[in-house]
Amino acid sequence: MKIAVCLKRVPDTATRVRIGGDGKSIDPADVQYIISPYDEFALEEALLIREKAGEGEVTVITVGPEAASKEVRTALGIGADAGVIIQAEVALDPRQIACALVGVLKDRGDDLILFGRQSVDSQGAQVAALVAREMSLPFVNDIISLEIDGAKVRVGRDTDGGREVIECPLPAILGCDKGLNDPRYPSLKGIMAARKKPVETVEAQPVEASLETIELSLPPARPEGKIVGEGPDAVSELVRLLREEAKVI
């Protein structure tokens, strides 16, 4: 089975955000970058499928700056077979990212294309869906179980009040959620082996923007809060404030 895993390089979730000089992006100084955490579930699932089948090929693909080769190498160290970096030094909107991915994906003939359910930076949960429509492939997001059955895949996901199981023909595009598996860490042996694995760098085809960033700013500061008191004796005053001041109960 041939599987593509699409990864995004994002700021570590522990990052304290500062706004860059252009007022439209974050200041990259001192920011640590990581593979977006949901994408790790996608990579792990691809490796599990390959291991279970005893054959197959897992390729990680990312759209990003040259520096994203670090995240691609990490993925190769974890176990992917090959990597593709679609170079984009400027920030792209979701449609531009999707079109860049389609440029690489369209001729590969993957049986399965996996994404994380959303990136943890822009959180749009849409690039996978846009790729699916461009390639006329079925799409299911937020999956927490996956079972290949011949030319079909059965996936499970949580709904508001329960769970649903969905059957989907292959090839398909799936968005992976936490709960699907426990991602492994790269081993020293894996990291050594990753150095010899192929990484291809390609250029993104230019696509017109759909969204234009006007400004990125820090969120408005929360009004100063108050400590109502200490211990259970403060509860009455808290309840009064919630009723009379905040008017939420």
Added chain:
Amino acid sequence: MVFIESRSGEVKKASLEAMGRARQIADASGGRVDAVLIGSGVATLADSLADRGAHRLLVCDSPALEDATGDGIARELAAIVGQEQTDIVLLSSTSLGKEIAALSAGSLGTCVAADCVDVQIDGTDIIIERPVLAGKAHLTQRVLVRPAVITLRPNYGEPMKGAENAAVVSVDAVAGDGSNEPRRIETMESDDQKVDLTEAEIIISGGRGLKAPENFELIESLAATLGAAVGASRAVVDAGWRPHSEQVGQTGKTVSPKLYIAIGISGAIQHLAGMSTSRNIVAINKDPNAPIFSVATYGIVGDLFEIVPRLEEELRSIL
């Protein structure tokens, strides 16, 4: 045009909020609001939507959509949007809403302005505001394409009531044989009809301060008293105490309820990112220096095992 999401035979409040917001936009810019129902058996919901701010109610009710997932619903929505020459398509930013929005945008050759907290019309410009990095920053963007597909975060619109009656128009489904589409083959409803965290008005969240998974009973009991949803910190989800569906934070759900009560949660930056857009935050923690107090509207310092039962008792006596 507003896509209406329903669950268990009821229209979601978040969809009514989106309708209210759409009506404000239409009134300010001289437009029309169409609300769209898509699915199998959805026509029965039309009555409950009659006076909620739409001028027309487009109903695409087809048995062919019985097992459809977001994929099939989005195909219908994109077809209707195309026929009606729509400028703005508004959906609520729920899990399903996001999936349908993204797939519809894909069909329409555009992308989504996702998870917006504000939509402004400035002449012919559509300007949106959305939190990114789970609320660590705010992004203001201009939507350059039409139709503009926008998802609105729950609790960021006011439902309308008593508007003029919407004209009901029935729309044919374009559904094909569905052979290349995902189909739902099984649905399991849990007994307790849980409110999705992202849509909840009140959330009670617990963290490691609860010391053991069974102590979450305190949280569940308080949540039941307030009709609230239960949330959890990443620490207790990773420890296997609570399901991931309850995780609040940058790698869980980003929430904006009217009231968020954090109990035994110290407030790691990735947790604060997920809940700091809540209208009111209450923190109960034994450590007066816990970062959670820096975002709290009201805080109580002390032993949660003494405070939470008292809080529930006092709330019971007044609710």
